[in-house]
Amino acid sequence: MENEAQHIPFFTKLFTLSQILGILSVVLVGVWCGYFRKGFAWGSEPVLQFNWHPFLMVLGMVFLYANGALIYRGFRSEKKKKLKILHMLIQLGAFIFSIVGLVAVFDFHNNSSPKIPNMYSLHSWIGLCTVILFACQWVIGLLTFLFPGLRPSVRAAYLPVHQFFGLFIFVGAVSSCLLGFTEKAIFSVKNYSSLPPEGVLINVTGLVLIMFGGLVVYLVSHPKFRRQTTEDEVLLTDTVLE
Amino acid sequence: MENEAQHIPFFTKLFTLSQILGILSVVLVGVWCGYFRKGFAWGSEPVLQFNWHPFLMVLGMVFLYANGALIYRGFRSEKKKKLKILHMLIQLGAFIFSIVGLVAVFDFHNNSSPKIPNMYSLHSWIGLCTVILFACQWVIGLLTFLFPGLRPSVRAAYLPVHQFFGLFIFVGAVSSCLLGFTEKAIFSVKNYSSLPPEGVLINVTGLVLIMFGGLVVYLVSHPKFRRQTTEDEVLLTDTVLE
Known part of the structure; x- marks a missing residue:
């Protein structure tokens, strides 16, 4: 526990820095879309509807998603069950933003004249794979860890897979945003x-x-x-995975 | 040790898969440059000289670099000192390939008519930051861990920083390659x-x-x-970091 206590101030500094960078990236993409790309609209003006795409993807798939993953680290003294529900809800929010962001870009492509083809670029391939993996991960996570919740041994076996794909999806999301920035800048x-x-x-x-x-x-x-697993959690094995 | 032994077959499978994917990516980028982009040249034909850029960056900054990082995992029974020298040499090779790859693209830009501007894209910014970080990391790593080699306590304190930046540089390299693919595809x-x-x-x-x-x-x-740190290494604290 002493060992853990030594790491908390360092964690807090890095966590604060990550929040500053995360909020900054959302603000910068907001300024880009809102000012340089002339703001937001829905339906009536496809070019402005597009702007929801970069903004919501960065806000949802990157910033919210990251915070959903970080809550187990940031709120280490909260009950695990509460954090699991919060984690699930934040990632649900991230997913909803992403879907709206995807609708925005498909609408923009389909309603432009001439129509812009969909799903041809590396950005679109990596982006869509990432969102599909995210949907699978969310559903499997819900069924495994929350409702109905599988046997502790199954949950324990699946946890590292969930963590690996969680990070992989995040890296896919960040890469995809960078590719999207490059595409939009060139076009x-x-x-x-x-x-x-x-x-x-x-x-x-x-x-x-x-x-x-x-x-x-x-x-x-x-x-x-x-x-760190608390003593109570160790005594009640089931609670460790609750 | 039993615990470690259980992980080795799983590691070996994943390691083999990573080698297959790594070699495949080098082969694919080779086919792309060699066949679709009409092969390689130096100096005489700027367009063909450019092709060294994607090929050497993927071969050096991604494939070789990854294997340089993985040798501590792959050859766990070898002496640490030997692995450190091998690690340093592989990363030196990766660095040399990267520099030749950079010269290729700057030459291509400068010798094209009309000249193509350098260093304006997100790809170039992330790419150059990555290579500069890599150079710093290599020099500091050499001075800290090999020659002249600092005090064990300093080396132990620097090791996690070296590992963090090692991964960060790798992620920067992969992202940069993806951005470069997108640029070249669009252009x-x-x-x-x-x-x-x-x-x-x-x-x-x-x-x-x-x-x-x-x-x-x-x-x-x-x-x-x-x-895993062996018993001998624990007894000879200095050797742990050798």
């Missing part, structure tokens, strides 16, 4: 190669996002920041 | 949006690369695959 930013303010903003947002991603992966995966 | 593949064979090949290579990346991060970072 829509006039003279991207002479680095106008919008180009600089996109590149800086990409760098902030990759720093946020790296830090979150570290905080989530490093064993020394892992939630 | 050079005719009708990328109708998914010609070259477009499919680029996207598939990107997917293989991200799967390879995810697997390598898992193998390198997961504590259960960590090299």
